[in-house]
Amino acid sequence: MIELHRVSKVYSVGPVKVPALSEVSFGIARGEFVVLTGPSGAGKTTLLRLLYREDLPTEGELEVLGYPVTTLRRSKVAALRRSIGVVFQDAKLLPGRTVYENIAFVLRVLGTPRREVTARAFDALRAVGLSARAQAYPAQLSQGEAQRAALARAIVRKPALLLADEPTGNLDDTMATDIIEVVKDIWAGGTTVVLATHQAQLAAALRRRMLVLDAGRxxxxxx
Ligand SMILES: Nc1ncnc2c1ncn2[C@@H]1O[C@H](COP(=O)(O)OP(=O)(O)O)[C@@H](O)[C@H]1O
Ligand SMILES: [Mg+2]
Incomplete structure (x- = not known):
């Protein structure tokens, strides 16, 4: 599902070179739940961005869902991204639209027939336990609910892979535990998950395969 072969990423900030990843190699099989951890600045976000082809490595090769990421043509990049759900620390919901509309929007962009849009959007809301809040606006949600909505939006296209970058970073412990449970449910439904967190305790508590980055290694x- 995911293969990295000696992947390095160096950011150029003016004349300054910032190494973010150094010769990282690993594989992730379909159906795994992998926790990506390490201190702030270790390269977790950089690594996730390479997986959904938001950025390219400076050196090395990676394959995601059978796509050779570094040599992908534009049309294939879109196909790769459609197969990956992504959530961040911040839910990034559209403030002027209801929860339902935030999720339905993703399907409409793909040209999904209207009847199917409603059914699938509600399936996704049900999967994250947010059906009752479908007509609420983002400002009316708790941060935990907002993050559930972000997860619903990420999975509504039924992605093979879910990438979560510090999804509990803005949440108190109770809400964080909640969100982790939702992510685990999504994983149990067959989605491969890579969850990045700098919170060592949370990472350990997940009791899953752990990839630890430190200064890009x-x-x-x-x-
Ligand atoms: N867009 C960027 N431009 C320059 N340096 C960056 C950029 N993004 C990240 N970095 C640097 O790359 C390193 C890894 O950052 P990041 O991947 O965000 O780590 P983490 O997510 O583990 O906190 C850090 O030194 C960071 O300052
Ligand atoms: Mg990060």
């Missing part, structure tokens, strides 16, 4: 792969 993969220093541990265990579990």
């Amino acid at each position: 993969l220093v541990k792969d265990e579990g």
